[in-house]
Amino acid sequence: MSTSPTPPEPGKALFDRIGPALSRLRRRTSGGRGDLTRNLILNVVADASGEVTVGAVAAEMGVSQPVVSRTIAACITDGLLRRAASQADGRRTVLELTHAGETERHRFASEQRATFERITAAWDPAERVQFAQFLIRYSQDASAWATQQTRRSEDDARSHPESP
Missing domain, CATH: 1.20.5 (Single alpha-helices involved in coiled-coils or other helix-helix interfaces)
Structure with missing residues (x-):
């Protein structure tokens, strides 16, 4: 058992705390704002069931395309993502995870696992x-x-x- 159990709360009051708790969880278990956004983008690209565009990443993250474009450009510069021609429509540009991008995803996952283990150690x-x-x-x-x-x-x- 945890050393500081949270008393049970009735329905709505408890459920109203879920969103803020998930937000804090995401902020506290990343290496910083840049790492958080980069990790989100790499995971969106890796988890896509088909081809993924900058617009699709923005939609999945719930942000505008210009907002996500800067981080995607940095990921491309750092060799984590690459642009490629769509196999379905050669006029479209899609994003692909590179080997370095997959390595970075594994690094993030290891850091997050270690953080989870420290937070839940008791x-x-x-x-x-x-x-x-x-x-x-x-x-x-x-x-x-x-x-x-x-x-x-x-x-x-x-x-x-x-x-x-």
């Missing part, structure tokens, strides 16, 4: 495992939910085209 081992499993499940379910929302938006746009 936890019962079963609690650590359960929390990790729930966090991964939440992430997977959030991705599936976001994909579903995107499909709904696209379906709505197709079924309700705007009149000129």
